[in-house]
């Protein structure tokens with residue numbers, strides 16, 4: 001088996017005297033998807049922030065592509081994030097005045113890619129994801145914008161794709177299209193995918209559906225996984 005892309009062991013993190021995570025474990029390999037289903041305030045965003053190393057955990061180890069993030073310098077961690085992780089957010093977080101292609105190409109250029117090559121890869125990827133050309137992303141539908149956000153997360157061929165409520169701002173039809181796209185990626189691109197969401201119908205598409213309970217991740221009950 002390949003080394004896990006993400007390996008979390010013994011992760012503990014408290015806010016004030018509330019233990020949000022207490023010995024949490026999670027391992028995710030290339031080609032695998034997992035979702036974390038839970039209501040607002042259960043700690044889903046905080047877990048993603050800890051995986052990204054945005055603030056320190058109280059104890060435990062997070063390994064990304066076999067490197068312990070706590071042992072890395074800020075600049076080495078930033079390089080690892082740029083190389084190995086793609087992020088998709090609830091509201092896309094695109095640059096509104098730029099075209100879809102420039103939004104996507106910029107992510108490749110910020111990771112050190114050549115500008116002309118970035119543009120051509122961005123154009124190819126957007127075509128594959130069925131996003132129309134447009135002078136700015138503002139004129140695209142919500143579902144199209146979210147596909148631009150997925151393209152931007154994919155442009156650097158990440159090992160790990162993290163999605164925080166990726167369909168939270170979409171209507172049902174676009175939600176299903178974006179979920180189809182996201183959950184096709186582990187087998188098609190060989191990345192690992194971790195989706196956090198409060199939407200059962202989205203979460204249930206993952207190989208593993210987990211919830212945060214007593215500070216750790218547990219397999220979600222069927223009733224939570226069902227439509």
Ligand code: ADP
Pocket residue numbers: 015020038039040041042043044045046047
């Ligand atoms: P979710 O993503 O599941 O909605 P969050 O990770 O955003 O949950 O939040 C988990 C808990 O941490 C919530 O109780 C929230 O109020 C608290 N929290 C989030 N951010 C902060 C912060 N910056 N300072 C203090 N508490 C926070």
Ligand code: ADP
Pocket residue numbers: 015041045046047049055164
């Ligand atoms: P969401 O709407 O996705 O739940 P929020 O609006 O709660 O996200 O954003 C707050 C973010 O800030 C969360 O990701 C939370 O984890 C993070 N955060 C920043 N500082 C802290 C902190 N000191 N403790 C807990 N969470 C923090």
